[in-house]
Amino acid sequence: MKRVAIMGVGSLGTIMGAIISKNGGHVDLIDSNKAHIDALNKEGATVTGKMNLKNIPVNALLPEDMEGIYDIIILLLKQTYNDVAIKQLLPHIGPNSVVCTLQNGVPEESVSEMIGAERVIGGTVGWGATWIAPGISELTSDVSCIRVDIGEQDGSITNRLKEVQEVLKMAGECVIVDNLLGIRWSKLIQNATLSGMSAALGCTYAEILDNDKAAAAAAWVGNEMCKIVRKRGIVLEDLVPGWSYYALEFSDKAGLEKSIQWLRDYFKPHRPLKASMLQDMEKRRKCEIDQIVGTPCKWGAKLSIPTPTCQTIVDIVKDFESGKISMPTMDCLDRFHLESL
Template sequence: MKKKIAIYGAGSLGTILGAYLAKAGLDVVLINHNKAHVDELRKNGARIIGTVNFSVPVQACTPQEMSEGYDVVFLMTKQLDNARVVATIKPFLSPEGIICTMQNGLPELSVSEVVGEDRTLGCAVGWGATLHGPGVSELTSEPDRLVFSLGCMDGRTDDSAIRDVKAILENMGPVEVDANFMGARWSKLLVNAAFSGMSAVTGLTFGGVADDKKARACAQNLMKETIDVAHAQGVKIEPIQGTDVVKIFNYRGWFKKKISFLLFPLAIKKHRSLKASMLQDLEKGKKCEVDAINGVVCAYGRKASVPTPYNDTVVSLLHAIEDGSAKIGLQNLSKFPSHN
């Protein structure tokens, strides 16, 4: 039976995913609060630019226009008020319907508390996008990097829900089902904490962060803090697309720290043009999800008594930018601890 699919929070990433699924002939609806975006999607379809270029007719609606019976809901909203959002979606699920969260950070816990662990899947997205206006989204990662890491909280790897979601996502790119999915979540978190955090603070793309030596040093320290916190929590961080980032970036002495610093531009080479979604939100005058990214590292760090001064600084700076007491820019680099 054909699955009824919804992408809830179809912004930059969700518009691209929806376009690929619609192009493959799947029954998918893109849901967004932005009526102008929804109207454009309905009128002219989803237009995808950047490293690929195509347009495709899509179904779209606002949350108020949702219908019942979704078999799979891909949750792609900012992780600002998950409990309320998931409670809103739950009545529209089919009896066996599931929510697959594609949000940043570690969102599975808040989703499962509303719909249950057996109806919660998580998916780490290995590519980036930028919304250019109603109906138009730019794919900023290379086409050979359209990968997904799929899993669940209890480590199961082969049931009907996982098979169904895997088959759906494979219409866009390769899907790896990971028994240690939470380890994969921490892999994505450490990249986001380092590069998204610094992109939002400075206004640079990921490539710009790697090119600026002061920003790169901050990103290096952000990544190291995240690795230390994960290890203190007993988490084994998974490789990213075959690369053991912990082996490369978990330095102990000055020599390995220097080597990891030099390798940073290479590590981000395929995603140089990516602009953090947190930065995109701040530029639009919106609140960003720093508490679900860098803030998660800080929170787990406090529990494990692991200091996180760089992540603390990112959280503080981005909240200051949100309330207007600070501005995005390179001047913020002076607010970080000295790079020792």
């Protein structure tokens, strides 16, 4: 039997671990939150919201209590903790171990630098959850949405992908893909546009979509990122059938207006949301701005593609984190100088 661990047992990891354990799988849940680990071991994992699971027995560990080598490790912690977590994992990763990153952004690049690309596969999570209390998480998406797409960085279909798929299928649908980078960048565009603006303006998606300049700025984020994707030869995948992020490409005012309308239609079901980055900022926690909106800034610099809108978002969040400004508000829109078309 393969040894499997989930590293980073927040909202998603708690639910995934609970469902796998309920379905007879064996997985260690690893997290640095001692109160959470104690509750999981004492009371089991409880899932509320769209799923009702109570006190599912699980095996939870603090990082310092890990022993031996794991065959499969699922990374579900925020990338802001990767430097610490990967160092903790290194003694427990063997030459044939597989680390599957199910994090925001494009984490395969940095994780590969730390443990070797030959050990790293990646994937995207298509459902949402909220951490409620030690031992308890709320599933906020319908059960039918519990899906994970996984793939190799080079697009090949391998036996180890199928082995990881067998584990993740115990929690929900798991699909092997041959264009991981295309899915990653589609998800990155989704997060950078509305989540990025939500963090920069301290507001909900609705407040962005209902404000002409804010919605235009979100469209410009998508346009900047589409230029990067084109130059890198990445083919974007539709996260929702029929809704292509290439709709955010434009070169004139009419195209910009179409892009804005596309965002308003696409994100209509998600209007009440505010970015998880903003939620971290409200809790005075370091957010994933570098890993989400910072990624196109980095690639833009490499490829000589201007990314002024993305950079403005990053600058606002960095100013907040350094104490230069208080919580961002809609007044921060004044910092966005959008190109005239």
